[in-house]
Structure formats: structure tokens, C-alpha cells
Amino acid sequence: MELLTIGTIHSPFRESVGTPVQPSSAQPAEGKIEVFAPFTEGLRDLAGFERVWLLFWCHRARPARLSVVPYRDTVERGLFATRAPARPNPIGLSAVRLRSIVGNVLHVGELDILDGTPLLDIKPYIPLYDSFPAAARTAVISADDRFEQEPLTPAE
Numbered sequence: 144m145e146l147l148t149i150g151t152i153h154s155p156f157r158e159s160v161g162t163p164v165q166p167s168s169a170q171p172a173e174g175k176i177e178v179f180a181p182f183t184e185g186l187r188d189l190a191g192f193e194r195v196w197l198l199f200w201c202h203r204a205r206p207a208r209l210s211v212v213p214y215r216d217t218v219e220r221g222l223f224a225t226r227a228p229a230r231p232n233p234i235g236l237s238a239v240r241l242r243s244i245v246g247n248v249l250h251v252g253e254l255d256i257l258d259g260t261p262l263l264d265i266k267p268y269i270p271l272y273d274s275f276p277a278a279a280r281t282a283v284i285s286a287d288d289r290f291e292q293e294p295l296t297p298a299e
């Protein structure tokens with residue numbers, strides 16, 4: 144498995160203390176996402192989405208512990224039942240507000256991410272897929288194999 148850093152997240156937050164814990168609690172918390180040159184072609188058609196998912200590497204996270212007390216709790220919980228950034232693979236996931244795109248820079252709001260965080264991926268936030276109010280359920284839409292590698296050859 145290989146991960147590529149596709150950009151850098153620039154935010155007003157230099158340390159965890161005082162940084163919002165989720166986009167929903169982060170207003171305005173404006174910042175910029177700088178996408179590196181080899182990847183900018185992939186930004187075509189992204190403008191106009193209200194939000195984007197950012198997947199990022201929490202590069203300043205402590206080593207993972209499998210029991211943690213989440214920010215809005217007083218009781219230890221299993222790590223995977225929380226959104227704590229210190230994880231075996233410290234991947235963060237935030238649906239931030241997309242203000243505009245100028246060249247290779249996304250102007251975003253509602254950040255809960257530290258300045259200088261390496262960016263792993265960007266995906267559009269699509270309410271049809273990403274929000275689950277009871278009234279928004281639709282028929283099943285299934286994937287095909289267009290993004291999947293060839294199956295591995297079974298070991299002999």
C-alpha cells in the first residue's frame with residue numbers, strides 16, 4: 144500500500160488546543176487547501192459543490208491508544224467508537240465548506256484541521272450518498288469494477 148500526499152492544508156490552527164473538534168462546531172474557521180501540481184487536473188468540475196470531504200494524515204497525533212476519552216465525553220471508549228485523531232493509521236475525515244477554487248487552491252471554511260496537515264484525498268460531499276435522514280433513502284445504487292484492480296492471482 145502506498146499513500147501520496149496530494150497537497151497541504153493551511154488553517155488558522157497551530158495546535159490542537161482551541162481547534163474545533165468537528166466542522167459542525169467550526170465557524171468560520173477559514174483556510175486554504177493547496178493541491179500540488181501533479182494533481183490539479185483532478186480539481187476540474189469540483190467547483191459548485193457545497194462541501195468537500197477531506198481525507199488527511201494527522202501528522203501531529205500522539206501514538207494511538209485503543210481506549211480514549213473523546214472530547215465530548217468523560218468515559219473511556221473504544222478508539223473505533225470515537226473520532227479521535229490518534230489512531231493506528233491517523234487518518235482524519237472532515238466535510239468542510241467549499242467557498243471557491245482559484246487555480247490549485249481551494250478556499251474552505253469550517254476547518255477542524257491543524258495548519259500544515261498533509262492532504263491525502265478530496266471527494267465531493269453528496270447529500271444523496273452522505274446524509275442519512277430517513278426521508279432521503281433511495282433505491283440501492285451499486286458499484287461496478289471500474290476502479291478496482293485485477294483480482295490477485297491465488298497463491299499456488
Ligand SMILES: C[S@@+](CC[C@H](N)C(=O)[O-])C[C@H]1O[C@@H](n2cnc3c(N)ncnc32)[C@H](O)[C@@H]1O
Binds near residue numbers: 227228238
Ligand atoms: C476530533 S478530530 C476530528 C477530525 C475529523 N473531523 C474526523 O472526524 O476524522 C479533530 C481534532 O484533531 C486534531 N487535529 C487536527 N489536525 C491534526 C493533525 N494534523 N495532527 C494531529 N491532530 C490534529 C485537532 O485537535 C482537532 O480539534
